[in-house]
Amino acid sequence: MSTAVTQLPGPAPATTVPMLEVKDLVVRYGRGRRAATAPAAVDGVSFSIAPGETVGLVGESGSGKSTIGKAILGLQKVSGGTISYQGWEITSATATQRRDLGAELRAVFQDPNSSLNPRNTIGTSLAEPLRLRGIAAAEARVKAEDMLERVGLPREAVDRYPSQFSGGQRQRISVARALICDPWLVVCDEAVSALDLSTQAQVLNLLADLRDERGLSYLFIAHDIAVVQFLAQRVVVLYRGQVMESGPAAAVTENPQHPFTQALVAASPVPRPAEQAVRREARESLGVRTGAAAVPAPGGCPFRLRCPLATELCATERPALRRIGAADVACHYA
């Protein structure tokens, strides 16, 4: 073994320090004066991921879930709050610090078509993170072949180009690329949304297997609460950049407390016609209004314009997270 390998992290440490801790994260788009007055894309979000735990981040488009993922990966500038990785603050880590972190904190992105450079062979793409850490080309190639085998692809795939694989295979290659340097935490940003049912199941199984095998932590970002429910132990529900509800996956999805979570869970159709008819009626009786209405003014609860329970209080005072049952809920009336 070359000395370079020692730079790669070993097995996850058995400490009580959270793998990832996000505190009061605020992200505003734009620069200078415009950013100061712009509504926050992420507004005071806090959550943590324990070692070996999978946390799901759910919300509609524009809820800021991908922005949080990008902020953690250093791809998005943070306007406020802190992000700590294993107790080490990385909110505004320098490029060099990010480079050291690059082996431990990895990502799988949504679009399998653009997450691999079409001009590079699979081998080149897989070896890149290893080569950046000074591992010799020959050794990196062997590791790449091993990893391909692990995700169910032939070793010969190293010499092929991404265009020669289907979407599901490419997503498995992306997973291989994320896991090739034995990370501790993987951010999966809509990692299975673009896939067909059967390939989606393959990738979900693969992620679950690798987690059990290596004790990985995942931040699993998705719009589909059922997909999150398969993989995650805890779920954080976002609406317009704020946490509406967070708690154990079963509690949040089976017995949602926040009106938005209720609407989100009820809207997800199940493939059983009789049950779906009941769910549909239940959803229609919730009285949640269409989301297309005007953007709410800052301050207060962001969901109030659609919420059946909203009162004047909701327009003036932002509800704090409070414990209801097993979950934390940000609602005055839940």
Next chain:
Amino acid sequence: MIPSMAPAPADQAETTTAAAAPARNAGRAAITKLSGHRLFASPGAVAGLVWLAALVTASVTAPLWLPFKTEDQDFTAVLSGPTAAHWLGTDELGRDILSRIFAAAAGTLGTSMLTVIVGVGLGTILAMLAAGAGGRAEGVISRVTEVMMSLPGTVIILAVIGAVGTNIPVVMAILGILMSAGIYRVILGQAKSLQSQLYVDAAKVDGASPLRISLRHVLPGLANTIVVQAALIFAVGMLIQAGLAFIGFGPPIPQPSWGGMIQGASQHVYDAPWMMVPTGAVLALTVLSANAIGNALGKAPNAAAPHLPSTAARRQRAKAVAAIAAAPVHVTKDGAPDGETAVGTLSVRNLSVGVDSPGAGNGVRLVTDVSLDVEQGTVLGLVGESGCGKTMTALSLLGLLPSGVSVTGGQILWNGRNLAATTDKDMEAVRGREIALISQEPMRALDPMFTVGYQLTATIRRLRGMGKGEARKEALSLLEKVGIVDAAQILKTYPHQISGGMAQRVAIALALSGNPKLLVADEPTTALDVTVQAEILSLLRALVKDTGMSVVMVTHDLGVVADICDQVAVMYAGQVVENGRTAAILDSPRHPYTLALLAADPHANHADSMPERLATISGQVPQPKDWPAGCRFAARCQFAGSACLEPVPLLPSGAGEGLVRCVKADQLAVEGMDWLATDVPASRLLEITPKQTLLTEKDMA
């Protein structure tokens, strides 16, 4: 670009150099990619390459073979035409034109190349810097280049000549700097789009430095544009240089230059017209060559497949329509002739869709033998994975199949009329008025240049022949019908100002403007949030109930099927494998594919009963050219046996009026078999079929 070459198989003979082989293969692949067969596909570009190569060789070796020195004067043959001694004639001082042209060529080509290197190099570096840094740095660089572009180039060049004299390399380098601003503009957009690719994000997460990202991930993607720009700038540089020499700012006098020679010839254009010909032709040919090469390289790789149907494609389609019209009328299953179908019903019989083949033989089939029935006021779901032909089936109902694809057999009976045998022109009367389409991307249905109100009223006026005021009232009522509260306000907005859900409502209103009896909805909710999806599904359900319209709903989401469809047809590899009432099929599926889809769907499980592993289907949907004669699902089926190698007909499934295409359906139903979420054996996962190149047995070994 997709590499056309098959990946080199691991050579058995070269096992000892196996480690070196991939690098060499990659190098070879890069060369193949860069040079591109595109260049060699264009005769003009090949001729241009040959000409340039010959010119460069001739000018470099000029001292070795030129018959005369450039200053040699032959006073016996002044202003002569081509002779045995002077192949291309002589000028006013009796100097050999051939010798002077080639003696000048090296300098002309070389200094034009200098313009290219400075201009394209500077432009590319600035563009990559700006795209990589973004924000303020990009703003500063862009402003500077804008200032450069607003400077009068000719004046600056003349000023430079005034200052440094006719030092051609310096002048051409300055010209390159002036041109770099334009190149920066061209390349910046592309560099920015490459910077926003996810693989660049992935490299950033890896900790790659901005320089590494620019060189490894951005520059290769720009190579094509850079080469094209270089070829064009090369031509422009040569012309400008000749122009400068023509007005007297060429190399000092005895030294030959193309522009100077043309200028000399222009003074003898009446007494010795030939003198203009050789130099003019060489200059013109060289410029043309550079442009031809640039054009060939710049042509989009898919330019051969235009989006609009070509005349040939249209003729092909007309022929297919005529053939179908001439085919004997099928008699429906229950013996009723097709003329008796009720109003508002669709009945598709044995529909086949295929790729048009240029020859006489049959092209690849995409949909085979599909039969569907949609009764008035009901919703039929077409469900399956991508590549199963469900969208092709849906588009054929509207006569909107993409160019190069047409209906090759069967009937589409709409109110008793066979739409498959209807000409494009007659289909225009059906489309929008009787059958309308809503697509997956609502924004695509709307033109960003016009307000929602304009688009809606224009469509209503066209389809219903209404006046302006009347159409506006109708537009308002349509928007209210699709659940838009502030309809008057929405009419005034542009498509980009509304949300995706709102846009889909507007697109539905647009589809309803011709009062259609059948709505074809191609994945109408896939791009929307689940909460919005639920609202759109409720809206569609209400519309079906209120207007008695029928819907064909293409979707991959079994939950959507359960929510809205009365009937469902499960498609696999271009066939219907199971159809019938939605409740019957989803609650007790008979075909293994339906069984497997349900088992793979995480929505089918409750949180407390979520399995450790989801069921999967090994392999992938086969490509149309690889469809076997027997059951098309057999290769991926957990229950497949030898009986599955024979073609399987659609047979009554026993439950209600449903049909199923599986020889083992009855046996599976009796035994109550489930699609198991097994650990997929590695051997089966290895059965990959890459999209472009099929693996050979040797590769797999």
